[in-house]
Amino acid sequence: MATSNKERAMKEAINKTAQEMYPELNLSEDQVEAIGAVIRGSDTIVNLPVGSGKSLIFHLLPDAVDEAEIIFCHPEALLCCKSGSDTLTSLSGRVGVICIDECHKIEEWGKEFRKSFSDIHMLRSFFPCVPMLCLSGSLTSELMKNLPTLLGLKKPKIISRNPDVRNVFLEVRLKEKGSAQEIYEEIFIKEIMSLKSLKTLYPVTLLFLPLQYMSYAMRYAFKMFPDVKLSDSLFCALFSNQDADVVNTILSDLKKESPQFRLVFTTSVIGMGFDSPSVSRIIHAKPPRSMTSYLQEIGRAGRRGQDASATLYFNKSDIASNLPGIETDIVQYCMSETCLRSNLLKAFCYEKSESSPVGCKCCSICKRSCDCLSCK
CATH class of the missing domain: 3.40.50.300 (P-loop containing nucleotide triphosphate hydrolases)
Structure with missing residues (x-):
């Protein structure tokens, strides 16, 4: 009962934060579940159809997690030079979530023209206890199976919906x-x-x-x-x-x-x-x-x-x-x-x-x- 009440309180808090930022917005159950999973510290894979509001999940996270800030960065800047490594070291203890948008591109691009995508898993060595949020609208069954290994995810929470574009x-x-x-x-x-x-x-x-x-x-x-x-x-x-x-x-x-x-x-x-x-x-x-x-x-x-x-x-x-x-x-x-x-x-x-x-x-x-x- 206590767990149920705690979950309900978390969902209410997430929805309240969203309403304060975007008064006309009503979060879907998938969005609320994803934000809640990250707040609980779980590695999370979100595989929702295009147009389901995946990006909104990580835009809301800073306000849902102690009014933090978002740092946007491409992997080359962090993993291919000493200054990037120094930046990661300086952020030790200050990172709440690692978010990887369009994560279906990691394997493809890592094999082809942007090799540093195959090294994103190295972020785990800098932030071993920080939850990782992976977002996509088109993860195949094969990619879904490979992603935990590619990124070093620990028993990830998977939130997925049928991608049927019915119209x-x-x-x-x-x-x-x-x-x-x-x-x-x-x-x-x-x-x-x-x-x-x-x-x-x-x-x-x-x-x-x-x-x-x-x-x-x-x-x-x-x-x-x-x-x-x-x-x-x-x-x-x-x-x-x-x-x-x-x-x-x-x-x-x-x-x-x-x-x-x-x-x-x-x-x-x-x-x-x-x-x-x-x-x-x-x-x-x-x-x-x-x-x-x-x-x-x-x-x-x-x-x-x-x-x-x-x-x-x-x-x-x-x-x-x-x-x-x-x-x-x-x-x-x-x-x-x-x-x-x-x-x-x-x-x-x-x-x-x-x-x-x-x-x-x-x-x-x-x-x-x-x-x-x-x-x-």
Whole structure:
């Protein structure tokens, strides 16, 4: 009984803190449970779908834990130089929580271009008794199993929810034959012509393109919309190392309920920390290397609960087994002859639920055999 009362008091305190910071906010049970677990000193893995408010958890923690401060830092600054090591040593006894956002990137990036991600576990040697909070929206069953070893977690509390994006129709399309440029041109020209026809009625769309073809897409768009400027354009491009003012202008607009920009050519650079509730369509002109990345990116659609769609174009060269970093799960998804939603969820150790869409509302595979009144 005492434990129950203590738990209830903690939850009330967490909700009160949240209300004081954000009066219109109502925390979910998952958010409250995660904050409570960290306060109790438990290593915690939070794996909640994109849009569930994961980032809010660590933003609230400083006020929930003795009004502490947040130190934002990338691993290279702490683990690759003496000054970083000195900083960690100076923080001994003063750190309450170690938070790792987007923790699904640790294994992938640690193997590839940012080696220091594979050394994050070294933080344990500096702060052996400090709870570690790991946040993600797309941990596969394999990553969930590996994460405790990768980070040295001690019997972590796991808070996870089915990542089914129920309002997003899933579709895969085999690309037409031709040269690489012809294939990509066919995809982006179709969307640009639709934008030209529909203008502001064109649904807000993120079109993921390889960077080398983005310039071709923008050139064609300018040809179809001559003399257009950023201030009145219906299309734009987002990619790494872009002018900061341009990026801020685009991101600010996309946060509006009805943005000016309707067609956004982009790379995976916006996969993390990007929030635009108006996006209704996600188009991938090429598959990402894993289902983790794919789930992260299609989770940007339908954030207001509106009907949305995610279309993935592929050909056999896009999912060849000799491609560096290609994961089996994305290959299986592209080649699937059964329900795409089931295949997506299987990669994350979940199944379709009773509330999952069926037939023509589910995916392009299920739509083939749908016998609803609309499909007859």
